[in-house]
Amino acid sequence: MNPQEPLLSVTDLQKHFPVTKGLFKRQVGAVKAVDGISFEVFKGETLGLVGESGCGKSTTGRLVTRLLEPTGGKIVFEGQDITHMSQSRLRPLRRDMQMIFQDPYSSLNPRHTVGAIVGAPFRIQGIKTEQGIKKEVQDILAMVGLNPEHYNRYPHEFSGGQRQRIGIARTLALKPKLIIADEPVSALDVSIQAQVVNLLEDLQNELDLTYVVIAHDLSVVRHISDRVAVMYLGKIVEIGDRKSLYSSPMHPYTNALLSAVPIPDPAARTERERIRLVGDVPSPLNPPPACRFHTRCWKAQEICKTVEPPLEELASGHRVACHFPENTPAVPAPAGDAVTA
Amino acid sequence: MSFLEVKDLRIHFPTDDGLVKSVDGLSFSLERGKTLGIVGESGSGKSVTSLGILGLHKGGNARIGGEIWLDGEELVGASAEHVRGLRGKKMAMIFQDPLSAMHPYYTVGDQIIEAYRIHHDVTKKVARKHAIDMLARVGIPQPDRRVDDYPHQFSGGMRQRAMIAMALSCDPELLIADEPTTALDVTVQAQILDLMRDLQREFNSALIIITHDLGVVAELSDDILVMYAGKCVEYGTAQDIFYRPEHPYTWGLLGSMPRLDREPTERLLPIKGSPPSLINVPPGCAFHPRCPYLDRTDGKGDTVVPELVPTERGHLVRCHMPAEERRSLWENEIKPALETQ
Numbered sequence A: 001m002n003p004q005e006p007l008l009s010v011t012d013l014q015k016h017f018p019v020t021k022g023l024f025k026r027q028v029g030a031v032k033a034v035d036g037i038s039f040e041v042f043k044g045e046t047l048g049l050v051g052e053s054g055c056g057k058s059t060t061g062r063l064v065t066r067l068l069e070p071t072g073g074k075i076v077f078e079g080q081d082i083t084h085m086s087q088s089r090l091r092p093l094r095r096d097m098q099m100i101f102q103d104p105y106s107s108l109n110p111r112h113t114v115g116a117i118v119g120a121p122f123r124i125q126g127i128k129t130e131q132g133i134k135k136e137v138q139d140i141l142a143m144v145g146l147n148p149e150h151y152n153r154y155p156h157e158f159s160g161g162q163r164q165r166i167g168i169a170r171t172l173a174l175k176p177k178l179i180i181a182d183e184p185v186s187a188l189d190v191s192i193q194a195q196v197v198n199l200l201e202d203l204q205n206e207l208d209l210t211y212v213v214i215a216h217d218l219s220v221v222r223h224i225s226d227r228v229a230v231m232y233l234g235k236i237v238e239i240g241d242r243k244s245l246y247s248s249p250m251h252p253y254t255n256a257l258l259s260a261v262p263i264p265d266p267a268a269r270t271e272r273e274r275i276r277l278v279g280d281v282p283s284p285l286n287p288p289p290a291c292r293f294h295t296r297c298w299k300a301q302e303i304c305k306t307v308e309p310p311l312e313e314l315a316s317g318h319r320v321a322c323h324f325p326e327n328t329p330a331v332p333a334p335a336g337d338a339v340t341a
Numbered sequence B: 001m002s003f004l005e006v007k008d009l010r011i012h013f014p015t016d017d018g019l020v021k022s023v024d025g026l027s028f029s030l031e032r033g034k035t036l037g038i039v040g041e042s043g044s045g046k047s048v049t050s051l052g053i054l055g056l057h058k059g060g061n062a063r064i065g066g067e068i069w070l071d072g073e074e075l076v077g078a079s080a081e082h083v084r085g086l087r088g089k090k091m092a093m094i095f096q097d098p099l100s101a102m103h104p105y106y107t108v109g110d111q112i113i114e115a116y117r118i119h120h121d122v123t124k125k126v127a128r129k130h131a132i133d134m135l136a137r138v139g140i141p142q143p144d145r146r147v148d149d150y151p152h153q154f155s156g157g158m159r160q161r162a163m164i165a166m167a168l169s170c171d172p173e174l175l176i177a178d179e180p181t182t183a184l185d186v187t188v189q190a191q192i193l194d195l196m197r198d199l200q201r202e203f204n205s206a207l208i209i210i211t212h213d214l215g216v217v218a219e220l221s222d223d224i225l226v227m228y229a230g231k232c233v234e235y236g237t238a239q240d241i242f243y244r245p246e247h248p249y250t251w252g253l254l255g256s257m258p259r260l261d262r263e264p265t266e267r268l269l270p271i272k273g274s275p276p277s278l279i280n281v282p283p284g285c286a287f288h289p290r291c292p293y294l295d296r297t298d299g300k301g302d303t304v305v306p307e308l309v310p311t312e313r314g315h316l317v318r319c320h321m322p323a324e325e326r327r328s329l330w331e332n333e334i335k336p337a338l339e340t341q
Helices: A057-064 A087-094 A114-125 A132-143 A148-152 A160-172 A190-207 A218-224 A242-247 A252-260 A302-306 B046-053 B080-086 B108-119 B124-137 B156-168 B186-203 B214-220 B238-243 B248-256 B323-339
Strands: A006-021 A026-042 A046-050 A072-077 A097-100 A178-182 A210-215 A227-232 A235-241 A312-315 A318-320 B004-015 B018-030 B035-039 B063-070 B091-094 B174-178 B206-211 B223-228 B231-237 B308-310 B316-318
Touching: A006 A057, A006 A210, A026 A057, A026 A072, A026 A210, A026 A235, A046 A057, A046 A218, A057 A178, A057 A210, A087 A097, A087 A114, A097 A160, A114 A132, A114 A148, A114 A160, A132 A148, A132 A160, A160 A190, A190 A210, A190 A218, A190 B248, A210 A218, A227 A242, A227 A252, A235 A242, A235 A252, A252 B186, B004 B046, B018 B046, B018 B063, B018 B223, B018 B231, B035 B046, B035 B214, B046 B063, B046 B174, B046 B206, B091 B156, B108 B124, B108 B156, B124 B156, B156 B186, B186 B206, B186 B214, B206 B214, B214 B238, B223 B238, B223 B248, B231 B238, B231 B248, B231 B308, B248 B323
Parallel strands: A046 A210, A046 A227, A097 A178, A178 A210, B035 B206, B035 B223, B091 B174, B174 B206
Antiparallel strands: A006 A026, A006 A072, A227 A235, A235 A318, A312 A318, B004 B018, B004 B063, B223 B231, B231 B316, B308 B316
């Protein structure tokens, strides 16, 4: 869909957290939080990463920004392999890659003023600005819709939505190329969520930003993303452009997720067709073998318990990992063998 | 008189900074077998209302005024002891976060048994049998084994089910659910909403569901009450609120949320500003600093508190704008903007 080089490219990324036991911390197992995922992010686009809690979406965000050390796989940012790059070599790259956190209450230091928080990236990176850091910070504050005169205030003096704007201002300070936003609006009130979503979109247009938005809210992700990846237990089960993923989801899990979202329309109560999954997401400590969704899938057959389905491209730009995908486009050319099993 | 009648309920908290009017003149009624949805942002007074009905502010420093009639009995003036006897048996509550609402030191079974034995003169054995039945009823697998588990051994969805089992164990006629699914994943949320709908039908109880999620409200409610800064701003049937809303705040809420059931829109239509502090409620209409139609209130918006008046269809709206103007705004501007954008 996008002919140019990807800004970020992730191949077979893995993160296993060891589970230890006893005095000598003998390793008895591993939580496979992220277990072999691959995706690309192109310049100027927004990739949405959705899934339920424990699916590894936040871990993915932290791996990509190298806040966590990957167990395996490869992360390439702007042509450079940063998978195991040392922190000192990584530091100049941090300018180009920033993160927005979920909780605007715990991600801002309560003892620092807004000016100190938003100005910190300049000091850490040792960047000299023409008119001084203060002027620069005030410009950024204005850009995210805060009053520049609030430079000397502390985080507790602001509401949740304003704090999230401070977090965004800090992220933008060094004009990054890629921003990873981990649940940027889920801690905010409904009316504030919309303000922040609009702000993120405006900033993207203005500053030519690339986003990876991690969220559990499927409606927000659809609104903000160009492409969407659905994760389940450490794997990407489906990835595609927004329109085709939401209008013709191929993976049963994506279908179930979409059908579970409550619709703000009383008539939808009776009209909607529902898919109800039974049970909870299994523990990533001991995920089901082969297709990880087979324990909750209504289409599961023997093959799902023994052979892991590969992530295959079934429509243009739309990949899915399922033995029995739905909504597959009718194959036009060779008649007959269109249905695969 | 309805099964539950709340008349001019006022719950005020004196603090060092001034009087906090968390709930300020709230009236509504509810019949058995019906569901009322209370919607609002954080600090709008929706949770304080529910705790007030359950009598959980008694003994605190809250100043409670107005009347609460439950099945012909007045609760505001009743003794704490008397209300305590009703709690659990006649009315029960489902809390948002089951992990903090349940005691970590006792098994799930013990906690259900305790509630049951307070209101029923039965042996432990009978109560245990009842607890197992209730756990089975809410869909917990192997209830005879899980009854001896501790809350931390349950997953989030199962804990919420156990909480519902506990709340329903004495067959209450009024059930209040305060953000019952906010802490849950979307597929589990769908299961819990289905469960609540089924159980309500079975027990014919009156249900109050408190949430900030318009989707959840639309799934369950017969009537909807929208709260802002401690006051009801709009109150009507689910159809009134979703198809013919007349308050600018309700419009704002609808415009703030991206919707999966419609074509993706370019922009969300948020409400400007943020919810007011209850210590410093704006004069006149509390919504006026955020209202885009302040200039249409004939100068009354920031001086006179508007009354809650019925529209010609009978639903209640608290707004200074002339009814004609509100309706034409909705039909000609807001509704088309929400649908097409």
